[in-house]
Amino acid sequence: MKEIDCPHHGPQPPAVVCTAVKAALDDGEVHGFHWWEDDRGIPCALCDDCAEAMDSDAERPHALEVICGACFESIWNMNDQPPRIS
Numbered sequence: 001m002k003e004i005d006c007p008h009h010g011p012q013p014p015a016v017v018c019t020a021v022k023a024a025l026d027d028g029e030v031h032g033f034h035w036w037e038d039d040r041g042i043p044c045a046l047c048d049d050c051a052e053a054m055d056s057d058a059e060r061p062h063a064l065e066v067i068c069g070a071c072f073e074s075i076w077n078m079n080d081q082p083p084r085i086s
Helices: 019-027 048-055 069-078
Strands: 004-006 010-012 014-018 034-037 043-046 064-068
Touching: 004 064, 010 069, 014 019, 014 069, 019 064, 019 069, 034 048, 043 048, 043 069, 064 069
Parallel strands: 014 043
Antiparallel strands: 004 010, 014 064, 034 043
């Protein structure tokens, strides 16, 4: 995936998160941060509710969105830098 143009950080590598994870940028509330890298090396993160749904083969409650890598890192820091899941 090519770089995206973030209005806050300029050109950045992409990341994929559920809308609840992304909401932390606006409301400052953390909703969990279960993250990994996909087979292309793109970081991805789900909130607690989406991760639980995926673990039980249920439908995710939130859609996925592309954000910039710097925004992803900001949300990761807000969640106390949880380790990557395998």
